Amino acid sequence: xxxxxxVRRLSARSxxxxxxxxxxxxxVAAPALVTDARAxxxxxxxxxxxxxxxxxxxxWEALEAVFEAETAISLDIxxxxxxxxxxxxxxxxxxxxxxxxxxxxxxxxxxxHGVERIPFAYNHFLIAGPAADPAxxxxxxxxxxxxxxxxxxxxxxxxxxxxSGTHTREQALWRAAGLDPAAVRxxxxxxxxxxxxxxxxxxMAAQLGAYTLTDVGTFLAYRHDLDLVPIVDRGEAxxxxxxxxxxxxxxNSAGADRLAAFLCSAGGQELIGEFGREKYGQPLFxxxxxxxxxxx
Amino acid sequence: MADLFAEALRRIAVLDRExxxxxxxxxxxxxxxxxxxxxxxxxxxxxVHFRRFWGKNLLIGVVQxxxxxxxxxxxxxxxxxxxxxxxxxxxxxxxxxEAIVIGQALLIAPVIMGLSIATLQGVGPGVRDTALGLGAxxxxxxxxxxxxxxxxxxxxxxxxxxxxxxxVGVAMMVGGNIRGYTRTLTTxxxxxxxxxxxxxxVALGIMLLVVALAVTVLATAAGRLSRGA
Numbered sequence: 315x316x317x318x319x320x321v322r323r324l325s326a327r328s329x330x331x332x333x334x335x336x337x338x339x340x341x342v343a344a345p346a347l348v349t350d351a352r353a354x355x356x357x358x359x360x361x362x363x364x365x366x367x368x369x370x371x372x373x374w375e376a377l378e379a380v381f382e383a384e385t386a387i388s389l390d391i392x393x394x395x396x397x398x399x400x401x402x403x404x405x406x407x408x409x410x411x412x413x414x415x416x417x418x419x420x421x422x423x424x425x426x427h428g429v430e431r432i433p434f435a436y437n438h439f440l441i442a443g444p445a446a447d448p449a450x451x452x453x454x455x456x457x458x459x460x461x462x463x464x465x466x467x468x469x470x471x472x473x474x475x476x477x478s479g480t481h482t483r484e485q486a487l488w489r490a491a492g493l494d495p496a497a498v499r500x501x502x503x504x505x506x507x508x509x510x511x512x513x514x515x516x517x518m519a520a521q522l523g524a525y526t527l528t529d530v531g532t533f534l535a536y537r538h539d540l541d542l543v544p545i546v547d548r549g550e551a552x553x554x555x556x557x558x559x560x561x562x563x564x565x566n567s568a569g570a571d572r573l574a575a576f577l578c579s580a581g582g583q584e585l586i587g588e589f590g591r592e593k594y595g596q597p598l599f600x601x602x603x604x605x606x607x608x609x610x
Numbered sequence: 611m612a613d614l615f616a617e618a619l620r621r622i623a624v625l626d627r628e629x630x631x632x633x634x635x636x637x638x639x640x641x642x643x644x645x646x647x648x649x650x651x652x653x654x655x656x657x658v659h660f661r662r663f664w665g666k667n668l669l670i671g672v673v674q675x676x677x678x679x680x681x682x683x684x685x686x687x688x689x690x691x692x693x694x695x696x697x698x699x700x701x702x703x704x705x706x707x708e709a710i711v712i713g714q715a716l717l718i719a720p721v722i723m724g725l726s727i728a729t730l731q732g733v734g735p736g737v738r739d740t741a742l743g744l745g746a747x748x749x750x751x752x753x754x755x756x757x758x759x760x761x762x763x764x765x766x767x768x769x770x771x772x773x774x775x776x777x778v779g780v781a782m783m784v785g786g787n788i789r790g791y792t793r794t795l796t797t798x799x800x801x802x803x804x805x806x807x808x809x810x811x812v813a814l815g816i817m818l819l820v821v822a823l824a825v826t827v828l829a830t831a832a833g834r835l836s837r838g839a
Contacts, residue, residue, distance in 0.1 A: 361705060370805045375789070392705060392786035406694035407704055513804045536806040563694070 359388045360569040363400075363408040365479050366511050368556060369393035371531035371598055373589050380585060381576050387569045395478030395511075403427055406563030409570040412577075414529075414556045415479035417486070428559035433607035434577045435586050435599040436555040439483060440547035442516070442533055443525035451525070451545050457491040459546045463525065464493055467502050470524035474515050475507030483554070484527045490551055516540060529554055534594045555607045556599070578603035618812035628790075633817050636794040637825075639707055640775040643714035644767060651719050652766075655726030660752045670727060676720035685783030688713040692784060705786040710794070713780035718770040725769060729762040730755060764833035771825055775818065795821070 364374060369391065378389045392402070396413040403411040404427045411428070413419055419431045441451065441459055449469040451459040463471055474481040485495040498505060506524065508515045512532040519526040520540040533544070546552075558577050560570040576582045583601035590598035602608070621629070658669065690696050692704040692712075703709045737758045741751035778796035785792035787801060795818045802811030 366804065372805075378789075390705060390786070390788045390791060392788060405696075406699075511804050513806050517806075539806055539808070 358566060358569055359390050360410065360566055360573060361390045361392065361408040362410045362412060362573065363398075363402045364391060364393050364412040365396050365399060365414055365556075366393050367478075367480060367529045367532050368412065368414070370511075370513060370535060371590070372593065373531075373586065373599070376585060376589055377577075377582070380581070381573065384576070385569075385572055387572065389573075395474075395476050396482065397477035400427070403559070403561040403563075406561070406565075408561060409564035409566050410558060410560055410573050412556060412558045413479055414554055415482045416555065416557070418479070418482060419557055419559060423559060426562060428561055431557045431559050432574055432578065432603070433555050433557040434583070434603040435601050436553055436607050437530050437599050438547065439480070439527055439529055439552040439554050440533060440544045441525055442519065442528050442542040443545040444523045444541065445543045447545055448523075449525070454546060456487055456546050456549045456551050460487055460491040460493070463504070464491075464498060464501065467504050470504050470506055470519075470522050472506045472508050472515055472519040472522065472524045472526040473499075474512065474527075475509045476511075478512075479554075480512060480527060480529060487527070487551060516542060531590070531598045534590075534596075534598065550608070553608055555602075557607075614808055614812060617809035618816060621809060621813040622816060629814065629817060631790070632793050632795055632798055632814070633821060635707070636775060636796075636818070637821055639710050639781075639794060640714060640771055641825075643711045643718065643774045644771045646711065647715040647718050647722050647770060648767060650715075651722040652726050652763075655723045656730065656752060656756060658723075659727050659730040660748075660755075670724070673720050673724045673727070677724060679717070679720065681717055681777040681779030682783065683779070684713055684717045685780040688716065688780065688784045704784060705788060705792060707785070707792055709784040710781050710792060713784045714774040714777065717777060717780055718773050721773055722766060722770045725766045729759045729766060732762065733759050761833050764829040768826060768829050772822060775822065775825075 362374075368374065370393075374389075374391045378391060381387070381389060392408065393399075394402070396415045396418055399408075399411050399413050400418055400422050402408045403422065404425075411422075416431075419428070422428050423431050441456060443449075443451065449459075449463055449466055451462060454462065463469055473484055488495045488498050499507070506518070506522065508518050510518065512528060513536055515526060516528055516532065516536045517540065518524070520542050525545065526542075530547075533542075536542075558574045560567065560574055564570045577586075583603055586599050587597055587601040590596060658666065688709065689704065691698050692701070692709055693699055694702075694704065703712070733755045738751045738755050741754040742748070746754065776796060778800055781787070781792070781794045781797050782800065785794065785797065787793050787797035793801075795814050799811045799814045799818070802808070802814060
């Protein structure tokens, strides 16, 4: 009985019509609802790809508010490892990249993907490890510390292993220590490749009682949750320079230029130099657009 | 642990404006993806179920295999499609909410199609035969089968929505987790974890479950209503 009732109630044509209407609604009206928020802010948008370590400190949230108020340009901040960020720039998916890997950035500009590499701030990397410092690295320079880890081959070291700026720097440090990164990688189970972002890599190092290379910003953000202390944190080789590059394929070069100029302006530099005092008890970055950021 | 949950609950109680915004956006995006995908793939499932053709079982097998498609792989495919150097780059959809809707709709398509076919198979041949016996056309008989299974459709929709709302790979890769624009609950959780803000991650996780609960209650109520009708 129920079946015949259903058949009578709905003619095939009206059912087909309502299905079609639903389809049209979903394809047209529903996405419009989602984008409603965007319609309200019709100001031009500027896409910035930045590195995870910089994003995780919260610096961009501070910069974004001031930049948007000054210029009425909406910033879309997207973060990933330096390798991925530069790839977005190469494909024209972002307007500006802000990263921290000099060699990769230089190659990016040389290949014509970026207009110019403009360094604007730095902080430093450090080798963190367990407070007991079983490998006795505390008094060493970074290169000597890595040589000691490699020679002992029994104290675990966790590498990002993800082509990020930090990973690139780690490889450069192995080379500076006279070792081939590929050989280090193959030299035993003490060398652990995480393939994770900086935060999760620090958590892994803490769990394993291992050493790892980290930027100071992420380290301070995580410090209260982890049994890791700074072991090696001196030496020019550990300087971590952040640079801004306007991508050549940008569709919004005026906005991109304004952002680069903002980061290097007196106001932007002061903001960067003050950032972190409240949250971490110390500034996280040294602005250097005017004075020069050093070799690396 | 206890401290963590206490802090998470405190943050929910405060009901931060940004958290509310992210929750509403997440719900809208995943509901949209579910609607779009259902609108296309429920009829597609019916078309497959009610026809006999060569390779039908193979097709169903392929669809069921695709249940296991990793979200981040769909994310990569949609990224390559929507990237400015990709075939659909001209639309300028990458890193927008629409991109997430497209990606999630594709992600849940196999689930919707596979479960829909299973649902229709569950009705059995009796309903269709009766309808035909009562003089219905083939199309109307097919409709009778679809409507007969209506209480099962709520399950299909819930499964699909659940997979869409809880995935992080697509939303991260094609949405970009842009604050105030494409940030969803799962990408925000991922960010909280990345930043070492565990309380934030747990608070957002609880919000996600609240959203899922609300949707489940609604869908169940709708199913009960239609059964009573």
